[in-house]
Amino acid sequence: MKFDVLTLFPEMFEPLKKSIIGKAIEKQILELNLINIRDFSKDKHKKVDDTPYGGGAGMVMMPEVVYDAYSSVSNKEQAKVIYLSPQGKILNQKKVEELSKESHLILICGHYEGIDQRVLDEIVDEEISIGDYVLTGGEIPAMVLIDSVSRYVGGVLKQESIKEESHASGLLEYPQYTRPEIFHGEKVPEVLLSGHHENIKKWRKEQSLQITKQKRPDLLEK
Ligand SMILES: C[S@@+](CC[C@H](N)C(=O)[O-])C[C@H]1O[C@@H](n2cnc3c(N)ncnc32)[C@H](O)[C@@H]1O
16 A cells, blocks of 8 residues: 655654554555655745735645645555545544555645645545644644554554454454463453353453443444
């Protein structure tokens, strides 16, 4: 799967190049292209923003520079263009799964007061938010989207582990335990040591329901 990210701060994406996502990039299961919007500024000082028409606080990213950065992406006609925005539809597991079926996403990260509406109207297919709060830029939301979507891309993770995780089936996951068998006097639940797969499955399902009821009753209502 290919991600082209339009950003003013490509260096913010370094953490994505570590751990599981980093390995998938190395193995070329994922392709991550960081496009610096500033490189497309025709201004001698590389200016990318200006004051808002109508007045008000902050700066707005200018349309031409964003459009030119977008135009530089190869095969963009087949890609889905997403603008990370606090005004977008909230990202959830269903949306993550849906996006993982795409083969090419172009992610646009705003900064400051955001991006001139005219270029957004022209190139964006969908706006996505990571929650009802405002961040300084779209870089962290883009990383959240790339990480969550990539987990569903074949070869990035073992697919069985995804199926049982929180939100995959609408429930939260059961508690997990590893060695040692006794920690600070607390023993691992006996059933997990029994080797009885059916009983373990049943126990996990019950735990899953109980935990969801306790922590997120709204999910059970859904
Ligand atoms: C300070 S915000 C601009 C907010 C904008 N003035 C508004 O009130 O809707 C700057 C950029 O951060 C990103 N951003 C901020 N909060 C976000 C969120 N919750 N989800 C996704 N992107 C977000 C967007 O790309 C946005 O253009």
